[in-house]
Amino acid sequence: xxxxxxxxxxxxxxxxxxxxxxxxxxxxxxxxxxxxxxxxxxxxxxxxxxxxxxxxxxxxxxxxxxxxxxxxxxxxxxxxxxxxxxxxxxxxxxxxxxxxxxxxxxxxxxxxxxxxxxxxxxxxxxxxxxxxxxxxxxxxxxxxxxxxxxxxxxxxxxxxxxxxxxxxxxxxxxxxxxxxxxxxxxxxxxxxxxxxxxxxxxxxxxxxxxxxxxxxxxxxxxxxxxxxxxxxxxxxxxxxxxxxxxxxxxxxxxxxxxxxxxxxxxxxxxxxxxxxxxxxxxxxxxxxxxxxxxxxxxxxxxxxxxxxxxxxxxxxxxxxxxxxxxxxxxxxxxxxxxxxxxxxxxx
Numbered sequence: 001x002x003x004x005x006x007x008x009x010x011x012x013x014x015x016x017x018x019x020x021x022x023x024x025x026x027x028x029x030x031x032x033x034x035x036x037x038x039x040x041x042x043x044x045x046x047x048x049x050x051x052x053x054x055x056x057x058x059x060x061x062x063x064x065x066x067x068x069x070x071x072x073x074x075x076x077x078x079x080x081x082x083x084x085x086x087x088x089x090x091x092x093x094x095x096x097x098x099x100x101x102x103x104x105x106x107x108x109x110x111x112x113x114x115x116x117x118x119x120x121x122x123x124x125x126x127x128x129x130x131x132x133x134x135x136x137x138x139x140x141x142x143x144x145x146x147x148x149x150x151x152x153x154x155x156x157x158x159x160x161x162x163x164x165x166x167x168x169x170x171x172x173x174x175x176x177x178x179x180x181x182x183x184x185x186x187x188x189x190x191x192x193x194x195x196x197x198x199x200x201x202x203x204x205x206x207x208x209x210x211x212x213x214x215x216x217x218x219x220x221x222x223x224x225x226x227x228x229x230x231x232x233x234x235x236x237x238x239x240x241x242x243x244x245x246x247x248x249x250x251x252x253x254x255x256x257x258x259x260x261x262x263x264x265x266x267x268x269x270x271x272x273x274x275x276x277x278x279x280x281x282x283x284x285x286x287x288x289x290x291x292x293x294x295x296x297x298x299x300x301x302x303x304x305x306x307x308x309x310x311x312x313x314x315x316x317x318x319x320x321x322x323x324x325x326x327x328x329x330x331x332x333x334x335x336x337x338x339x340x341x342x343x344x345x346x347x
Contacts, residue, residue, distance in 0.1 A: 003130040004031045006049035008040040008066065009081070010058040014106075018053065025123040037066025044074060050130040052078045054100065056091050064095050071099035077133040079126060081106040089204040096173045101316060102129055105198075132170070132289050132317040160188050160346050161306070162246050162280030163226070165273055167266030167296070169196040169288025171316025173205060175336050176286065177212060180231060182340030185214040189282075189346070190226035190249065192234070192242060192273075194266045196288065199237035206233040222253040234264035241272035246280050262292055266320075270296020279304030284339060287315040291323035301329045308332045308339060 005022050007030060009015050015033045022028045031047045034040040038061040040052065052070065056063040067078050080103040082092040092103045104125060105111055108118040168175055172195045180191075197205060202219050209217040209231070220232040220240050226249040234240035239256035242249055252272075256263055266285070270293060273281050278300045285293045287310055297307045309321040309330040314337070324330050334342065 001027070001131065003028045003050045003127055004047070005029065005126060006031060006040065006043060006047055006052045007033045008035075008037065008052060008058070008063070009033075009055040010035050011055075014055075021119045021122060022126065024119075025127070027127050028123055037061030037063060037069070040066050041069050041073070044070060044076065048074075049076060050134070051126050052076055053126070054078050054080050054095070055106070056080065056082050056088070056095065064091070064098050067095050067098045067100045075133075077101040077129050079104060079129060083107070084110045084198060084200045086200060086204060089201040090208075092201070093173060093205060093208055097177075101133060102170050110198075128289055129170070129317075132319055161282040162189065162277055163242070163249060163273065163282070164189050164191040164343070165242075165270060165281055165283045165300075166191065166193045166286060167270065167284070167288075167293040167320065168194070168286035169290065169292065169317075169320060171287035172196070175310065175314075175316070177209065178336050179284075179286070179340040179343065180209055180213045180215065180217065182337075182344045183213065183215050184344060185229060187215050187229045187344070187346075190228055191215075191231035192220070192226070192240065192251075192269065193231055194234045194240065194264045194269050194293075196262055196264070196292070197236045199235060202233055202236040209233070220251050220253055223250060225250045234269065237263050239268050240264055241269060242276060243272065244276060246277045249277065266293035267296040271299050274299035274303055274305070278302075281305040282308065284308045284310075285321045285324045286310045286336065286339075287317055288320035289317045290319050293320050294323040294327055294329075297324050297329055298327060306331050308334060310334065310336050310339065 019030045022030050032043050036058040054063045078100045080095045080100045082088045084105045111121045112118040206219040215229050217231045241252040243252045244250045283300050307330050309324045311333050312318040314335045
């Protein structure tokens with residue numbers, strides 16, 4: 001599969017540079033470029049790209065407006081290229097809410113200090129975004145989902161959990177919003193959340209969720225106790241572990257091993273939960289690329305915990321929840337809106 005890419009940016013220098021990087025990868029091919037959102041819309045129907053890379057600030061039509069138009073016209077994944085600043089984070093979150101699929105830094109040095117490694121990561125993301133997105137649009141994997149759903153009806157009735165743990169990646173900001181906005185202010189459990197996201201983005205994301213939700217949402221801090229009705233978002237660039245004992249849980253935030261692929265990492269957080277309160281935990285895996293969270297869910301499940309996974313139809317990228325479903329450890333496989341609704345019913 002050769003992934004066709006449309007590059008949208010108002011800088012001719014950046015369009016040329018990005019084209020050279022992408023075309024150097026044999027899996028990718030630049031089919032066109034546009035200097036603003038309006039040009040991108042005009043080219044979308046003719047070129048039919050597999051992925052669109054999109055700048056945020058452009059004349060004529062900005063990136064967020066273009067994303068909304070693209071989403072209305074055609075199911076095409078859009079990769080936002082943004083500045084790694086607080087203002088850039090807020091604009092990128094607006095773009096994700098408008099329908100963008102994922103984001104990367106516009107300064108490739110923010111991906112890696114090694115230029116060739118940064119370029120490799122960019123191309124990998126574009127390729128996996130195209131393959132993962134289109135796989136999510138294919139016919140749902142009914143046999144695996146049906147097996148798990150049937151078993152879940154016969155499993156134990158879920159009581160109010162002592163802890164809810166949520167892991168997600170690509171598509172996660174919108175999925176988390178859909179889940180958390182359904183919860184009442186008096187939700188009886190603390191919630192810990194791991195979203196693959198850089199350090200400059202998580203404070204803005206936590207603040208945004210807090211403004212949208214009835215429960216309290218905040219970025220996690222080292223040493224703080226977990227309280228009911230509060231959701232704690234793992235800080236970007238760090239690892240968040242749960243410590244203590246049932247009823248007296250607290251957070252341990254650390255830098256972690258530099259070699260770890262994800263910072264924060266769902267598996268690390270969930271594995272720490274398995275050591276202190278597995279049977280009292282409801283672990284939920286939402287949309288995302290890869291399989292982060294599967295091993296952590298396995299550890300929680302083996303020690304009596306409950307596992308839910310987002311279904312294929314409502315996932316932006318059916319990677320992480322698929323890994324859990326295929327492992328046969330999900331007690332329920334649910335549409336993202338049903339996850340929020342059923343959580344609220346635990347109240």
